[in-house]
Amino acid sequence: MTAEIDIERLRPAMEGVVAAVLATCDAEGQVNVSLISQVHYVGPGRIALSYQFFNKTRRNLMETRRASITVVDCETAERYRLSLDYLETHTEGPVFEAMRARLAGIASHTGMAGVFRLQGSDICRVTAMERVPCASLPRPEDSPNRLAAARRLAERLRGAGDLGALVDAAIEGLGAEFGITHAIFLAADAGEKRLFTLASLGYAEAGIGSEIAYGEGLAGAAAQSGTPVRITMMTAEYRYGEAVAGTARSLGLDWDRERTIPFPGLEMPGSQLAVPLRFGERLCGVLLVESPEILRFGHEDEDALALIGDQIGAMMAALDAERAEAEPAEPAGGDCAETVRVRHFARDDSLFLGHDYLIKGVAGAILWRVLQEHAASGRIEFTTRELRLDPSLRLPGNAENFDTRLILLRRRLDERDAPIRLSRSGRGRFRLVLAARPVLAEADPEGAF
Amino acid sequence: MTDAIPPARAADEIAAYRSAAGASRSILSEDILGFLQAGQTVAVAAGSSTGYPVCAIGIGCTFAPQPAGTLARVFLARGGNGALLELVRNGASVGMTLTGVDHRSIQVKARSGRVVAPEPQDIAELHRQIAAHRDWLEIVGFTRAFAETLTVFAEEDVAGIEFLPERVYVQTPGPGAGSRLE
Numbered sequence: 017m018t019a020e021i022d023i024e025r026l027r028p029a030m031e032g033v034v035a036a037v038l039a040t041c042d043a044e045g046q047v048n049v050s051l052i053s054q055v056h057y058v059g060p061g062r063i064a065l066s067y068q069f070f071n072k073t074r075r076n077l078m079e080t081r082r083a084s085i086t087v088v089d090c091e092t093a094e095r096y097r098l099s100l101d102y103l104e105t106h107t108e109g110p111v112f113e114a115m116r117a118r119l120a121g122i123a124s125h126t127g128m129a130g131v132f133r134l135q136g137s138d139i140c141r142v143t144a145m146e147r148v149p150c151a152s153l154p155r156p157e158d159s160p161n162r163l164a165a166a167r168r169l170a171e172r173l174r175g176a177g178d179l180g181a182l183v184d185a186a187i188e189g190l191g192a193e194f195g196i197t198h199a200i201f202l203a204a205d206a207g208e209k210r211l212f213t214l215a216s217l218g219y220a221e222a223g224i225g226s227e228i229a230y231g232e233g234l235a236g237a238a239a240q241s242g243t244p245v246r247i248t249m250m251t252a253e254y255r256y257g258e259a260v261a262g263t264a265r266s267l268g269l270d271w272d273r274e275r276t277i278p279f280p281g282l283e284m285p286g287s288q289l290a291v292p293l294r295f296g297e298r299l300c301g302v303l304l305v306e307s308p309e310i311l312r313f314g315h316e317d318e319d320a321l322a323l324i325g326d327q328i329g330a331m332m333a334a335l336d337a338e339r340a341e342a343e344p345a346e347p348a349g350g351d352c353a354e355t356v357r358v359r360h361f362a363r364d365d366s367l368f369l370g371h372d373y374l375i376k377g378v379a380g381a382i383l384w385r386v387l388q389e390h391a392a393s394g395r396i397e398f399t400t401r402e403l404r405l406d407p408s409l410r411l412p413g414n415a416e417n418f419d420t421r422l423i424l425l426r427r428r429l430d431e432r433d434a435p436i437r438l439s440r441s442g443r444g445r446f447r448l449v450l451a452a453r454p455v456l457a458e459a460d461p462e463g464a465f
Numbered sequence: 466m467t468d469a470i471p472p473a474r475a476a477d478e479i480a481a482y483r484s485a486a487g488a489s490r491s492i493l494s495e496d497i498l499g500f501l502q503a504g505q506t507v508a509v510a511a512g513s514s515t516g517y518p519v520c521a522i523g524i525g526c527t528f529a530p531q532p533a534g535t536l537a538r539v540f541l542a543r544g545g546n547g548a549l550l551e552l553v554r555n556g557a558s559v560g561m562t563l564t565g566v567d568h569r570s571i572q573v574k575a576r577s578g579r580v581v582a583p584e585p586q587d588i589a590e591l592h593r594q595i596a597a598h599r600d601w602l603e604i605v606g607f608t609r610a611f612a613e614t615l616t617v618f619a620e621e622d623v624a625g626i627e628f629l630p631e632r633v634y635v636q637t638p639g640p641g642a643g644s645r646l647e
Contacts, residue, residue, distance in 0.1 A: 035506065037510070039508075039518040045558055047518050048510075049509065049560040049562045069642060083517070088522070093614040095522065100517075148521070149542075149544045151617045153614050
């Protein structure tokens with residue numbers, strides 16, 4: 017058996033930063049040459065090429081089962097030429113999922129999710145490798161030890177006693193231990209297949225409560241695939257995609273814009289990495305980190321944050337399982353001189369404070385229910401259990417993200433500096449804190465008051 | 466080691482070559498010629514009916530002036546590309562693909578080519594294209610040092626592959642890749 021060629025050191029040449037040159041031939045020897053952005057490191061002596069369209073390159077590869085590829089190290093500019101033998105095509109499994117997620121992230125950014133779809137991962141064996149003589153740069157000094165940083169962040173997380181503390185510890189720890197300047201902590205709503213922002217780091221607008229669908233953007237791609245997705249360089253395609261998305265948003269309906277909290281994020285990220293927060297097969301959320309620099313996140317960052325993602329996912333699941341027993345509500349109340357008009361639209365449970373949009377969906381329904389109860393009985397103390405069991409809230413069957421919705425609601429109220437707040441008053445309990453007396457208004461089915 | 470490389474064809478030789486090949490007009494439009502010489506990423510390859518094709522990153526390309534674009538020359542470093550040039554000398558098919566930072570991409574192919582030495586005007590044109598290419602690389606986020614390292618070439622180490630373009634294709638990624646342009 018022939019020993020496999022060691023291509024481990026070529027991983028920086030497979031980041032998709034500098035496009036690779038791929039050549040194939042048809043049976044008559046007529047050459048075809050193209051630039052490709054995705055060459056996936058599979059393992060010793062193996063790489064994978066993405067199969068999206070049945071073009072000339074793919075036809076040739078199937079016909080002759082041979083190719084030549086030249087890759088460029090994204091740090092040193094060293095060039096390597098590989099001879100390849102096609103082995104097989106994967107349409108499922110970890111290699112396929114990782115490549116599909118990355119492609120989906122790019123496609124989503126460019127608004128071409130339906131066009132850029134991975135059909136297969138063409139696995140190739142490297143039969144020869146040569147370094148092509150050329151000018152090169154010294155390799156940058158080693159980055160800080162990611163394993164040690166991950167351990168310190170894990171220690172920070174361990175001390176979190178509730179979901180809010182966990183989210184804060186994660187966001188703060190990413191900055192302190194990994195030097196990450198921009199991050200978004202998203203919780204998953206498995207029923208709706210959406211992610212919503214619980215906390216963020218480094219943006220002018222925190223964007224708490226903003227939502228994206230599974231499959232949308234890099235975070236959505238990580239949610240859909242359940243695998244980390246890393247982009248090391250914002251290409252021209254991204255710039256184009258952002259422009260298209262911006263145009264589409266500018267053409268959106270006013271009604272939709274009113275009820276949408278802008279998703280935080282860098283206008284022009286250089287690098288992005290999204291890791292799923294999982295517990296077993298259950299997706300609890302996604303952590304998205306980004307940087308204006310290109311090449312900011314490498315393989316080691318991905319590995320370290322993937323471990324942290326699993327820990328956060330396990331803790332989210334554990335905290336969810338520790339729901340407190342119901343405790344008797346305390347009747348209380350107080351008069352406020354000021355008033356605040358709270359408008360409710362039943363069609364999507366959206367709430368407005370005065371003329372300002374606050375929130376919608378489950379979080380909106382929770383606050384509306386609490387305010388209605390307060391108006392009827394004067395209560396300000398509530399338990400999560402009573403709300404979780406309240407049929408009028410129409411919560412999803414498992415209600416597993418009730419707590420994340422409650423935290424989202426609390427943070428959104430804090431972020432807006434609202435005269436209505438919710439504060440934690442004990443395990444499984446929270447308190448309505450009012451700086452103004454709510455005046456409730458329910459819209460009729462046409463949206464009028 | 467310096468393989469003997471013949472000089473590029475003189476004008477009268479080009480005319481005779483074109484005539485013999487029946488290439489009375491260029492298949493490359495002015496727009497395509499402008500794109501190909503705008504300072505793009507250059508990919509070059511030579512085919513093989515028995516072994517592996519060989520590919521390389523090139524430096525730039527030039528075209529015989531009259532009639533415009535009938536005769537193409539794509540340039541690459543001799544060092545490290547001996548196998549590719551040898552395939553061309555032995556009659557292999559030739560392909561070159563030029564790609565912009567917006568991923569627009571065009572491939573030009575020929576059934577055979579000839580290895581030639583660059584002319585002084587070729588070298589001057591390569592410097593112009595490389596300067597434009599470096600600027601593009603910086604615009605999309607590469608450092609100046611990386612862009613210069615990636616594109617630097619030694620004039621004495623440049624080889625050209627001269628060929629008559631026979632087919633031109635859209636190579637921009639997507640469902641339309643591979644469509645003929647001429």
